[in-house]
Amino acid sequence: MEYLERGAMTSPPSVRRLLLAALQGALRWQSALNLIYLVSALPLGVFYVAFLLALLATGATLLIVGIGIGILMGMVVCWWGLAVFERYLTMWWLNVDIAPMSVPADPDLSPWRRYLLIVRNPVTWTSLLYLTLKLPFGALAFALAVALLTLAAGLVLAPIAYLLDNALYHVSDVYVTNFGLGIRVTGVVEPGPLLLFLLFAVLGVCLFFASIYALNALAFAWAQFAQITLGMSATSRRLAEARGVAAHERARAERADLSRRELIVNVSHELRTPIASILGHVESLMMTAEGGAEGGQDKALSSEELNGYLAIVHRESERLSALVDDLLALARADTHELRLDIQPVVLAEVVEEVYQALAPLAKRERQITMVREVPPGLPPALADRQRLAQVLLNLGRNAVAYTPDGGIVSLAVAHGEAGMLAITVADTGIGIPAEELERVFERFYRTDASRTRSSGGSGLGLAIVRELVTAMGGSVSATSAPGEGSRFTVVLRVAPSATWPR
Ligand code: ADP
Numbered sequence: 203m204e205y206l207e208r209g210a211m212t213s214p215p216s217v218r219r220l221l222l223a224a225l226q227g228a229l230r231w232q233s234a235l236n237l238i239y240l241v242s243a244l245p246l247g248v249f250y251v252a253f254l255l256a257l258l259a260t261g262a263t264l265l266i267v268g269i270g271i272g273i274l275m276g277m278v279v280c281w282w283g284l285a286v287f288e289r290y291l292t293m294w295w296l297n298v299d300i301a302p303m304s305v306p307a308d309p310d311l312s313p314w315r316r317y318l319l320i321v322r323n324p325v326t327w328t329s330l331l332y333l334t335l336k337l338p339f340g341a342l343a344f345a346l347a348v349a350l351l352t353l354a355a356g357l358v359l360a361p362i363a364y365l366l367d368n369a370l371y372h373v374s375d376v377y378v379t380n381f382g383l384g385i386r387v388t389g390v391v392e393p394g395p396l397l398l399f400l401l402f403a404v405l406g407v408c409l410f411f412a413s414i415y416a417l418n419a420l421a422f423a424w425a426q427f428a429q430i431t432l433g434m435s436a437t438s439r440r441l442a443e444a445r446g447v448a449a450h451e452r453a454r455a456e457r458a459d460l461s462r463r464e465l466i467v468n469v470s471h472e473l474r475t476p477i478a479s480i481l482g483h484v485e486s487l488m489m490t491a492e493g494g495a496e497g498g499q500d501k502a503l504s505s506e507e508l509n510g511y512l513a514i515v516h517r518e519s520e521r522l523s524a525l526v527d528d529l530l531a532l533a534r535a536d537t538h539e540l541r542l543d544i545q546p547v548v549l550a551e552v553v554e555e556v557y558q559a560l561a562p563l564a565k566r567e568r569q570i571t572m573v574r575e576v577p578p579g580l581p582p583a584l585a586d587r588q589r590l591a592q593v594l595l596n597l598g599r600n601a602v603a604y605t606p607d608g609g610i611v612s613l614a615v616a617h618g619e620a621g622m623l624a625i626t627v628a629d630t631g632i633g634i635p636a637e638e639l640e641r642v643f644e645r646f647y648r649t650d651a652s653r654t655r656s657s658g659g660s661g662l663g664l665a666i667v668r669e670l671v672t673a674m675g676g677s678v679s680a681t682s683a684p685g686e687g688s689r690f691t692v693v694l695r696v697a698p699s700a701t702w703p704r
Contacts, residue, residue, distance in 0.1 A: 228414040232297060236421035237414075239295040240343035243424075247337030250284055254333065275317070282320055285329030288336070289432040296425040301433030303329070305442040308449075325434055332431040343420060350413035357406025361399035468646040472525055472660045476518035483511045483518075528662040532645065535669035542673055546582035546697030547590060549615045549625060556594040557613055564602045564611065572598075575614040583623045583694040589670045590694075593678075596663045597627040597690045603659070604688070605631030618693045622676075625692045633684035642680065643668045667692075 257277040264270035282303075289300050303325045307316055320326055377384050434442065490503050503511070534540045553574050561572035583590075594613065601611040609630040618624035634642060638649045646661040671678045671692050682688035 224411065228411045228418075233414050233418055235295045235297070236418050237347060239291075240340075240347055240417055240421055240424075243336060243340030244344040245340070246288075247340035250281075250333045251337045253284075254281055278321060278326065279317070281330055281333055282326055284333055285326075285432055288329075288332065289428070292425060292428045292432065296421055296428070298425040298429060300429050301435075301439060303432060303434065305434075305439075305446055324438065325432065328431040332428065335427075339424060343417075343424075346420065347413075347417055350409065350416065354406045354410035354413055357402045357409060360402040360406070361396065364395060364399045465645070468661075469529065472646070473522065476522045476525075479518045480515050480522075483515050487511055525660050525662070528660065528666055531666050532662065532669065535666075535673065540669070540673050542586040542589060544584055544586055544674060547585045547587045548582050549580060549623060549694075550576040552587060552591050552594060553613050553615060553625070555591055556598050559595060560598045560602060560611075568602065568605075569608045570602055570605055571610050572602075573610065573612045575612065577616065580615060580617070580623065581699070582697045584697045585674045585676070585694050586670075589674065590692075593667050593670050593692060594625065594627065596667050597692075600659075600663060601627050601629035601631065601688070601690075605629045609687075621696050622693050623696055625694070626689055627692075628687060628689040630687040633686055633688055634680065634682040635684050636682075639680055639682055643678070 254277065257273060257280060261270045261273035261277060264273060286303065289303060292298060293300050304319065304323050307319055311319070487503075487508075531540075553576055557572060557574045564570040564572055598611065598613065605611060611627070611629045614626045614628070616624050616626070634649055638647075641647045642649065643664045644661075645665040647665075648659065648661040667690075668678055671694075674694060676692060676694040678690065678692045680688060680690045
């Protein structure tokens with residue numbers, strides 16, 4: 203009983219639903235696109251075959267005069283281009299995914315190497331098969347589409363034709379009325395033939411839907427063929443990916459090797475200057491001491507000269523020590539051994555500390571005015587307090603070093619983008635040319651201007667700044683206008699409110 207009830211309830215609507223689903227399936231927008239694709243396949247196929255045959259024939263004929271080989275080589279590029287077009291056309295109109303025809307080539311490759319890559323790619327050759335088969339496929343698709351759809355339309359229109367035929371052939375009278383001409387039709391519409399033609403119409407509708415399904419199936423089959431012939435196979439894709447990874451790793455290893463060698467050259471270069479200076483001054487001191495011991499009064503140094511020599515040795519030793527510290531800091535960053543103590547940090551305090559450390563000396567020795575601007579009520583930032591002070595000292599020292607006497611250096615804190623705080627160190631100094639702006643964060647990089655000014659820096663300061671700020675989860679950037687000044691901005695995350703110091 204229950205079965206019967208369920209059956210009685212579900213069977214009629216499910217047949218209707220099935221019919222509806224079939225109708226909807228056939229009348230999708232995709233069916234129209236499939237049909238357009240199938241009908242356009244013939245003219246496209248004719249064009250491809252004719253174009254490639256023309257190139258082949260011209261190339262083969264002109265082989266004797268030499269330029270034939272060029273035409274034949276160009277033909278490969280042409281069919282590759284046509285295949286690329288076909289791949290996109292098939293993906294758009296037949297709504298299928300087709301794997302790429304090749305992996306992206308290295309942009310530095312020469313045109314000849316790129317050409318060789320195309321020739322060696324198996325997809326180049328399967329795509330030629332695709333382009334050649336497009337013509338017979340187009341002919342078949344066109345014939346099928348036209349034959350099936352015109353037959354279906356003919357059958358659907360059969361009863362109308364029958365009625366019109368009978369009506370038109372049996373006009374018995376044409377007469378004049380008040381409104382114009384009238385026609386009297388005495389045609390006999392036999393119920394038997396009419397029923398038959400109505401049956402034809404129903405058959406035509408069925409044939410129409412069946413044709414749409416058949417044409418959709420044909421489009422689907424062709425899409426599968428396109429997937430195989432116009433896209434890389436899964437194996438070659440995996441192989442290409444593996445090759446890509448290997449090449450990437452090789453390039454990385456080569457880069458690492460090169461930067462190691464560069465590092466050794468740069469470090470030796472940076473160490474040589476202070477060591478040579480220390481050696482020279484110590485040797486002079488030793489010679490003077492020996493002269494003094496031998497009783498040569500004229501060789502003895504005055505205490506002023508002696509102090510001057512010792513001051514130079516002291517300064518150069520400090521420079522050496524700072525350089526070694528910088529190198530160690532970078533080495534730790536490289537091996538991820540930088541141990542940071544990330545806490546909520548009140549930026550006003552750090553800015554004040556840096557200001558106090560730099561401002562008096564800058565004013566006294568260079569007449570540079572330092573200003574600081576920290577709006578009240580700013581939330582704390584997430585940072586390592588000591589390292590942040592080191593970062594700001596570094597930026598502040600640079601700002602003072604690259605600003606002419608009498609300039610202005612400012613330290614400011616402001617809200618950055620959502621959830622961030624920005625600390626800016628700006629100066630009215632010599633500035634940095636646009637093409638050098640990104641490079642100043644590279645290790646040992648110094649702008650031409652600073653090299654000629656012999657600032658005494660080693661070009662490691664900003665590299666360390668970037669490493670430290672990145673390790674704190676922030677970022678650092680620079681903007682500059684040569685001759686007007688530079689602005690370095692450190693962006694840090696705001697500390698979660700639950701962790702703010704009370
Ligand atoms: P250095 O120890 O040479 O200052 P840095 O890494 O700190 O090394 O800076 C790299 C280079 O960036 C400097 O040599 C200089 O050319 C340039 N530079 C850094 N800060 C400034 C600034 N405020 N104004 C102009 N140039 C700067």
